[in-house]
Each structure stands twice: as C-alpha cells, then as structure tokens.
Amino acid sequence: MESDYIKVFGGNVNESNRVEQLLQENDISPIVKSESESARLAGFGTPLPHISEIYVHKDEEAKALKIISQLDWEA
Template sequence: MDSTYKKVFGGNSIVARRIELLLKDNSIEPILKDESESARLAGFGTPLPDLIQIFVHKDEEIKALALINQLHKK
C-alpha cells in the first residue's frame, strides 16, 4: 500500500462495512483490503477469514480515527 495511505481499521467484515459507510457519510473515501476475497479469487485459502483492512489518505487519518472511536463508544 502506498505510504500516502494509513491503516485505520482491521477486523471482521460486518464492522468494516459499518465503518466504511460512516467514513463515506463524512466525505472520507476509504480503501478496503479484503485478504480473504483476494485469496479466494486467486484460488487460495486464507487463515484469517473475513479480515478486512481499511485505509484512508494520510491527510484524513485523524478525522477517520476520531469517527471510528466515536462509533466504538456507542
């Protein structure tokens, strides 16, 4: 992943999709990296099913982390 992007989340697909929507609703365009889907498409298995990582542009990292933290406090 390009160094202009920072990882803000790693976890299961249900929580990741909720965070993706939250970020998009706040004008942040996240990039999702789904290891299990990539492995499936390549014909391989993965030891960590449903693991999704979310990256945002480094200029939006602080805002994204604040939104994610608010979500977890609810």
C-alpha cells in the first residue's frame, strides 16, 4: 500500500520534538509516530523506548529535509 507520507526523521524524543517544532514553524504539518508511546498505550513494551519517527506529506518532503539538514544539533 502506497502512502502519501514520507519518513524524514528518526531519533530520540527530544530530537524529534525539536524537529517537529521547527517544521511547524515553517508551515509543515508533521506526523510523529512513537512506537514506545503506542506500545505503552496498548499495554505492551517496546525494545526501543523513546524513539520517534517524523513523517511529512510527500509534497513537503524536500522543504522538510532542507530544514532538518540545517539544524545545529550542538545548540
């Protein structure tokens, strides 16, 4: 099944929150997928806690990747 959404980032929750906020500030509506949160809500555990993935619509992929590539992770 083909999706209109593309994964543009994967990382820990803190990094993902930073990327999500930056994308929103640039008028991109990201979808954040957290396996650990989904598992917790369902009553299960997960081998990779606190890992999130960020997806954007394929029409916004290039803009999102450019924004993410310019992030200063040391700040």
